Amino acid sequence: MKRFITILLLFVAFQISAQTDAENLKKIYSNSLTNGMSYQWLDHLSNQIGGRLSGSLNAEKAVQYTKEEFEKLGLDKVWLQPVMVPRWVRGAPEFAYIETSPGVTTNVNICALGGSVATPNGGVKAKIIEVKTYKDLEALGVEKIRGKIVFINRPMQADLINTFEAYGGCSVERYAGAAEAAKYGAVGTIVRSLNLRLDDYPHTGSMGYGDLPLSQRIPSAAISTNDAELLSGMLALNKNLNFFFSQNCKQLPDVQSYNVIGEITGSEFPNEIIVVGGHLDSWDLGDGSHDDGAGVVQSMDVLRLLKESGIRPKRTIRAVLFMNEENGLRGGRKYAEVAKQKNENHVFALESDSGGFTPRGFSFQCNEAMLAKIQGWRSLFKPYLIHYFEEGYSGADISPLKDDTIVLAGLRPDSQRYFDHHHASNDTFEHVNKRELELGAASMTALIYLIDKYGTQTISNTEELRD
Numbered sequence: 001m002k003r004f005i006t007i008l009l010l011f012v013a014f015q016i017s018a019q020t021d022a023e024n025l026k027k028i029y030s031n032s033l034t035n036g037m038s039y040q041w042l043d044h045l046s047n048q049i050g051g052r053l054s055g056s057l058n059a060e061k062a063v064q065y066t067k068e069e070f071e072k073l074g075l076d077k078v079w080l081q082p083v084m085v086p087r088w089v090r091g092a093p094e095f096a097y098i099e100t101s102p103g104v105t106t107n108v109n110i111c112a113l114g115g116s117v118a119t120p121n122g123g124v125k126a127k128i129i130e131v132k133t134y135k136d137l138e139a140l141g142v143e144k145i146r147g148k149i150v151f152i153n154r155p156m157q158a159d160l161i162n163t164f165e166a167y168g169g170c171s172v173e174r175y176a177g178a179a180e181a182a183k184y185g186a187v188g189t190i191v192r193s194l195n196l197r198l199d200d201y202p203h204t205g206s207m208g209y210g211d212l213p214l215s216q217r218i219p220s221a222a223i224s225t226n227d228a229e230l231l232s233g234m235l236a237l238n239k240n241l242n243f244f245f246s247q248n249c250k251q252l253p254d255v256q257s258y259n260v261i262g263e264i265t266g267s268e269f270p271n272e273i274i275v276v277g278g279h280l281d282s283w284d285l286g287d288g289s290h291d292d293g294a295g296v297v298q299s300m301d302v303l304r305l306l307k308e309s310g311i312r313p314k315r316t317i318r319a320v321l322f323m324n325e326e327n328g329l330r331g332g333r334k335y336a337e338v339a340k341q342k343n344e345n346h347v348f349a350l351e352s353d354s355g356g357f358t359p360r361g362f363s364f365q366c367n368e369a370m371l372a373k374i375q376g377w378r379s380l381f382k383p384y385l386i387h388y389f390e391e392g393y394s395g396a397d398i399s400p401l402k403d404d405t406i407v408l409a410g411l412r413p414d415s416q417r418y419f420d421h422h423h424a425s426n427d428t429f430e431h432v433n434k435r436e437l438e439l440g441a442a443s444m445t446a447l448i449y450l451i452d453k454y455g456t457q458t459i460s461n462t463e464e465l466r467d
């Protein structure tokens with residue numbers, strides 16, 4: 001009988017707890033959709049500040065702005081965490097054309113890849129040779145490549161539902177293409193933009209030369225998908241085309257910058273830290289609204305929505321706006337380094353860096369028991385059409401925190417339109433939908449609320465109910 005009463009009491013307690021959770025999630029979503037701040041903050045970041053490349057004046061303005069906004073929220077702590085960042089500048093707009101015969105030219109849209117060296121003054125003009133992937137270079141050999149521009153024309157795989165997988169499949173061409181082509185004597189590389197759509201926007205992104213000496217580094221640019229098709233079509237008719245491009249980008253000395261951090265200190269377990277974040281820097285072509293202004297303002301709103309919804313977290317919740325994800329990851333590394341020095345106990349980290357589109361759910365890097373525990377919360381998210389709770393990638397900025405115990409997660413919005421804008425001049429504010437952005441902020445807050453309440457230990461439900 002006593003056992004029966006205990007079970008009954010536990011059942012009632014579970015029901016009450018579940019009801020409270022459902023009510024709290026309702027409050028969080030309502031608050032985000034009716035008086036959220038994420039869209040307003042994004043408007044300022046995008047339209048008043050603009051693109052925030054590491055080391056730029058705009059990046060500095062974004063640091064100051066977000067710090068001030070954190071301060072207005074009445075958090076327990078707000079601080080700047082110093083980090084030295086690389087400073088690469090694009091310089092004057094790039095210029096490129098295809099030359100079919102002397103004086104007969106067709107202009108094409110290119111942009112320098114982040115980290116690339118400039119072309120010689122006055123640009124570089126050479127025969128151009130097309131490959132599908134840098135792996136084709138070996139078969140061609142030095143004979144066929146020396147003195148030419150290499151055109152890497154690898155389209156993203158269109159039949160993958162998760163477009164990030166398609167991106168992952170091709171991003172090595174952009175990153176390492178120039179370094180590989182230089183080994184065979186190429187004088188430049190032109191890489192097809194990582195965009196599933198055919199349009200006229202070139203998409204930038206980071207590239208590197210590895211240990212290639214300075215004297216052997218060759219300039220690298222991305223070409224729009226339309227112009228990649230055009231160039232490929234023209235090469236099919238005439239292999240003797242000349243290609244010209246000029247760019248005068250530069251790598252300047254490192255500069256001082258900051259991660260911006262706001263914290264609500266935990267009421268019961270202040271030493272257990274939960275991080276939610278995105279990256280404050282962006283590429284320079286657009287205003288970085290999707291990548292990653294959205295993740296920044298959503299992370300900021302997580303702290304505000306918890307407060308607005310009357311939730312006092314037991315654990316410490318930190319919103320971290322990481323600097324320099326795009327061309328160095330210095331902010332993410334610095335945060336993890338300082339956390340380690342201070343012997344801080346990070347139990348959970350969530351990153352939003354996949355655009356401000358309709359949230360579908362989250363992917364997790366954790367053990368099976370923890371994933372099962374999180375999947376047990378699915379019914380709470382059902383009213384908000386959030387259903388995706390699977391194992392998978394979390395985020396670049398939080399990955400340096402990885403150890404045996406921390407649970408890492410990434411917000412997973414719908415990814416179909418993301419690469420239309422990613423790293424291009426059309427990554428701008430008008431392409432972010434207010435409600436989609438707010439639903440993302442609410443979903444992140446809801447997950448943080450549940451993680452804070454139930455912890456990341458995978459112990460029995462009985463234990464959890466005592467929380």
Ligand SMILES: [Zn+2]
Nearest residue numbers: 291292325353
């Ligand atoms: Zn990003």
